[in-house]
Amino acid sequence: MTTHAAIHTSLWGDNALPLRPAGQVMNLERLGAYHQSRLSFMRTLVRRIFRERWSIEPAIFELDKDGYGTVVYEVDAPNGMFSFVLFSDYLSADERNDRVIATKWDLTMALVEGKVDRQYVEQLRLNVPKQEAGRVDSRVFVLSRANRSSRNFGYVVDQLASGQQPDISKISEVGYLYRTTAVYGSGKLGMADWEKVHSKHKDFSRPFAGEMFVCLMLRNFSLLQVEHIARHRSPETFGAMQPEIKRYFGIGNSTGLGMAPYLVNHPLLINQWVEMRELALARIRTLGGIDKQVLATLNELIERSAQHTLETITEDDWQTQNNKVVIEDMTKLGGFIETGFNSWNELVAFSEQQCSLQGQEMLVSIMLEMHPELVDELEDFHCSDEQLDLDPLMPTSELKDIIERRYEWALAIDFDAEGARETYWYRSEEKMEPRLGSVADIEGKKKQMALGVGYAVRKCYNHLSNYIEQNPGHTTARFMVAHPKLRGIVRRIQGMDRCIYGDIQANLLDRDVLPMHLLRCKLAFFGVSKFDPRSRLWVRNTMFQGAPLLEDIGKPFVDDWFMPLAPKQ
Incomplete structure (x- = not known):
């Protein structure tokens, strides 16, 4: 694992940069902001593709007039050739289902x-x-x-076929033509x-x-497909979509509890993601x-962030209130900047005193846009060796x-309080998806x-304290012999001591735990926007909105597609 110290020393010398403390950064509500x-x-992916000028061209394009068929893109990247294979099939209304139980x-x-x-x-057609x-x-x-998208796809085809552009106000309500219902990798299904x-x-x-x-390619194909269908429907009146409207289309996504355990089960990797973000801020x-x-x-991005938030449509009262607060926070930050400030630390301190967690973390994202020369190279340090080693000696x-030093937050929680251990997490046998249960279900x-x-x-800690009282001077190995079931947590405690961040400082068993914070955190690292919670357990969002086209x-x-805005029409 490449540590912050190693990265900092190799790039900037021996003077430590002022990272925010783990107790502040790894707070669950802040991660959810x-x-x-x-x-x-x-x-980082789009930067890489455009910087290295990947060649992405269709090698097979066999779509009928209604957009059904097979498309294969050949992707010529600097280190290899790849193929993106896509099958477009007719789906009747009664077969359409976005839930994980869908089969078509x-x-x-x-x-x-x-x-x-x-x-x-x-062979792929028989299985994919x-x-x-x-x-x-x-x-x-x-x-x-x-x-x-039932609201957008047919509408956009109709507009293009008649020579009209899609209405931006309508597109703003649902900023995509397709939504993913799953993206699988890492060895699943062979x-x-x-x-x-x-x-x-x-x-x-x-x-x-x-x-x-894959999601970027899906977005590209969605734009190509609506034009293909519209052109065949009415070649005399067809008009291509304007590029700025194309760029405003993203890809829809719905994310549920399946994503939440990842943040807990990959602590060294999460530490690396958080640490690079904090190092960039530092x-x-x-x-x-x-300078001027x-x-x-800075002012432009603050205004853009407020407008982007204003253009985010959600039916969820909690998220609506969060969005209102973010807009208010951006106004506060704009006002403070007008009065003049002398350092970034001054601006951060103001945000921590006057803004919500959502507003504070929006400012962090804005600041990362300001100096690419200090930030972009850190994208190469998002991987980590995930081995947690046990030190028996x-x-x-x-x-x-x-x-006592690293897990002070855990020792401060009263796990005997009412509701403190009421929730448990389990994996559904039917779909192997994480779920929440109540301890009443024995x-x-x-x-x-x-x-x-x-x-x-x-x-x-309780077992260890009692053991040390009776056996001072013993090693961890002997403690493990006495308490073999604690081997996993001891390995985590020892392994995580080499990290700054990584452990989410919250009781995930509490009756009032909000899984949405876990989902939001991971999705933010992915780069999604326009969060629209549908319950405390799953959220809709938009991917690649505003990104450049292939x-x-x-x-x-x-x-410069941070917090994209609806194009003027």
Whole structure:
């Protein structure tokens, strides 16, 4: 694992940069206040594609007049050739279902290493449209499916066929033509595992790069397909969509509890993601200059963030209130800047005193836009060795010191309070998806997942304290012999002590835990926007809205699609 200290020393010398403390950063509500940023995976992927000028061209394009058929793109990247294979099938209204229990979809897709011949495409055709019911081989490393937007797809086709442009106000309500219902990778259904992708395919060796690329290609195809259908429907009156309207279309996504456990089960990786974001912020606070151009850009981005939030439509009262507060926070920040400020630290301090967590973290994202020269190179440090090693020779007194120092937050929680251990997490046998249960369900509790890190640390600490009283001077190995069931949490405690961040400082077993914060955090690292919660357990959002188009590759590229706004019409 590449640590903050190693990265900092190699790039900036020995003076430590002022990182925000873990107690502040890893607060669950603050993690749930994250926004997309310059280091989000969608942004870093698009920068890479445009910087390296990937060639992405259709090798097979066999769509009928209604847009059904097969399309294969060949992706020529600097370190290899790949194929994006897509199947478009007719889906009747009674078969349409966005839930995980669905068995048919409008589009199914696969990202494959190398070129594909007709025989292999036919093999994929027999399996990819089946998704979980099919099987693929290790040439495939991402599998996905998507459904059309019932409000937008037909409307946009009709508009283009009649020579009209889609109405922006209508598009703002649902900013996509397709929404994904799953994007699979990392060895599922016979696909290549992450170790193979990471070591063999450098073009997709960053976390979730392959998955993000499939969503980008889905967005590109959605725009191509509506024009294809409209052109065939009415060739005499057809008019192509204006590029600025195309760029405003993203891809829809719905995310549920399936994403939440990832943040708990991959602490070293999450530490790396958070640490790079915090290191970027620290660099700007310490080294980022402030001149007239920077101030002008800062004001523009604050206004843009407020307008983008205003254009975010949600039916959820909680999110609506959050959005109102963010807009108010942006007004406060704009007012403070007008009075004059002398340093980034001054601006951050003002936000922490006067703005909500949502507003504070929006400012962090805005600041990361200000100095690309201090931020962009950190995108190469999002991977991590995820091995948590157990040190059996560590004295038990040292283990106890680590818990008291690093897990002070867990020791401060009263796990005997009412509702403190009422929730448990388990995996559905039917769809292998995480769910929330109540301790009242005794049988279900037997299937619970080990996500209550804080409670596990507390139990370990209690046993350890009693053990040390009776056996001072013993090693961790002897403690493990006496308490073998604690081996997992001891390994985590020892392994995480080499990190700054990584552990979410919250009781995930509490009756009032809000999984939405976990979903929001991971989605922000992906780079999504326009969060629209449908309950406390799942959220709709938009991907790649405002991103450049594939046809823009090779043209002058300005990486400026942070918080995109509706184009004027």
